[in-house]
Amino acid sequence: MSSPNLHLTKRAKIHSLIERGGVRILAKKTNLQDSIARDYADRLVLQKLTELYEVVKPSEISEELTSQGLSLATVRALLASNPERFAYAERRWVPAARVESEDRPIAEAIFNMVSRFAAPMPVSLIAIELTRSNNVPSEEEAEDIVRAHAKRDPRFFLTLDDQVVDAELVFTGTDESIERAYAVNEITTEDVEEVTKALGKFDWREQDAIVKAVEKAAPVSIKALGAAAWLELNSQDPFAVHLYKWRQFNAELLSIPGFILSVDGTLYPESEAAKWIAASAKVAGKLDAVIEIEDATPLELKPEDIETCVKAILSTEEAVAATDILSEIFEVTPNIKTFPDDLANVMNVLKGDKRVWWVGGDRFRQPNTAPDFINEVPEPFHFVQTDHKQEDGDPVDIELTDEGLSSSLRKLMVHPLATDVVDEEIMPAPKTMPESMRLVLKPIHRELGTFPLSQFPTGWFDQEPNIQEITFRDSQGKELQVWLNHEARLLFNLFDWWLDQPVESGSVFQLTKTDEPNVLEFTWLDQTDPVVYISNQRIEELRVIADNSVGKSTFELLTEVMAHWPKGADFLTVLWELNVVRRTSRRMLASILSSYVCFYQRSGSPVWHFDHKKVEQGFDKSKKKFIKS
Secondary structure, eight states: OOOHHHHHHHHHHHHHHHHHSGGGOOSSOOOHHHHHHHHHHHHHHHHHHHHHSOBSSTHHHHHHHGGGTOOHHHHHHHHHTOTTTEEEETTEEEEHHHHHTTTSOHHHHHHHHHHHHTSOEEHHHHHHHHHHHSOOSOHHHHHHHHHHHHHHOTTEEEOTTSEEEEGGGSOOOSSSOHHHHHHHHTOOHHHHHHHHHHHOSOOTTSTTHHHHHHHHHOSEEHHHHHHHHHHHHSOSOTTSOOOOOHHHHHHHHTTOTTEEEOTTSEEEETTHHHHHHHHHHHHHTTOOOOSOOOOOOOOOOOHHHHHHHHHHHHTOSSOEEHHHHHHHHHOOOTTSTTHHHHHHHHHHHHHTOTTSEEOSTTEEEOTTOSOGGGGSOOGGGSOOOOOOBOTTSOBSSOOBOGGGSOHHHHHHHTSTTTOBTTBOOOOOOOSSOOSEEEEEEOHHHHHHTOEEGGGSOTTSSOOOSSEEEEEEEOTTSOEEEEEEETTTTEEEOOHHHHHTOOOSBOEEEEEEEOSSTTEEEEEEEEEEOTTTOBOHHHHHHHHHHHHTOTTOOHHHHHHHHHTTOTTOBOHHHHHHHHHHHSOOOHHHHHHHHHHBTTEEOOTTOOSBEEOGGGGGGOBOGGGGGGBOO
8 A cells, every 4th residue: 555645745746736836827817728738739839849959949849730620829828937847948938847857867857748738648758858868869769768667667657658657647546445535535425426427337348448437427526536436446455366456557548549648637538638729829818927037138120020010911902910021020029028018019010111101009901901991980870950930930840059959958968878979978987908809789780780889988999000900809719800090989800790799789899908909809798788679670660650751740750759658768869869860960969859848847757748739839938049040
């Protein structure tokens, strides 16, 4: 039986290593899935780095891993943030285990490599390192040495497919009590019961039992799976024959094709690896460098460098990010200390080059490659001016000055949900700028694929340049290229996403800034705005009114809209219902509601009512002095 102190001492050492490095080093709060993704990507990088022996440029690794989905920026971020696996010395990247194992016995070198790899590690990979760093004459001899150590060293074992595994990763129970075995292996009764329940009635003695168990229970904790087998095969009866041999069991378990081990000790179907790779890029963006790297001075772009940058932009009809130019041409990523200065240098050079077009953030394009429709406010947004007259010659559809409106209406008129394109005042920028915005889609914008800047506080978007390209990215990674025109005060090119939303008026979504320039996270919220929401049935009723609106004043149309609300309606609700019928400004609506006797508010109530019996009483003469000239 193994010494308990050996187990606990070794476990404490491994946990100390993980806390110093490994997947735990993240710049911001992380979660298990992020850790799994990051660890898997780390392993791929470490494997390539070991095969290459050492690299000066991270691009040497990324070129090898591009087909698997790891970019240069991701590789560089992983290297710089995990000192447990990677070391930087003499301007070269090397496996950290090599530095740790210098002048140590071969057994310690093997253990350092295997424990830091934290997954089944090919014998051939370990042998490569031993021949280069421990003066073993050949890889064949090194492989024999590794296999010999794996068979006799209690700290690791050899799988059937010739990989070495740290024994700490698996269930190593022998003849201990259940309580002690669980404690030493750091699992709980609940962990084991979960696996037992997933397996149901299961015979661990039948042929291919381990393969069948994994296929039935995966994804499954390998420790809990081993414990479930141990419970059945190694009876607590001191005279029973013990059939669970942890080395043989786990040698077969971790050789089953089609499955892959994650950092949390769970065996997953190999298909999960693609998801981990995709997630690792996002995780890499959150990492802080913890390895000191000898940085060069900031980039000074030579004429030939500028030509290379310009050619990269002109070679595609898509926007090209300056961060991508830095990464792909100069191998400079955000983890490099000189990155801010390097980015500023590239941006300044490209902004001053007339051959390329700056479209906001760090993006550049071929000139004149934006769609023509983004250059002006679409015609449907302009207001209809009627020529109907009252008996005294004044217009029926009049606008009042602020003095003719109630204080509550004046406040509502500057509400972001009342304002719209060509009907807003530019407000001062707030002292504290929110990172996220709750926004409401109105029917006219849904139809035209636009969105008004009036719902955003001044300064939420960069003020320059006038025309910008923005990326919306949803939770599934789907992206939409959106155009912003500060002069038109509109976002354009949202048509496809808007039509996916079945609610025509009042859908609510959220935009959140990201660390990437001009890239926003987009989320539909599971709600509608209570005052802007219009049911699809009501929309159709309003369109019938619109179809018959020719020759009618806005006042007449408003009476038809208000007839639907016997218990009254909120100003904003009336505003956007009326705008389905006819494009009408907020001041025009506020003025008509305030000027005609048939519209009124009850004392203390925010809603507006319509009395069809008072239509004939017409205009409130006391408001005449407030008519805008």
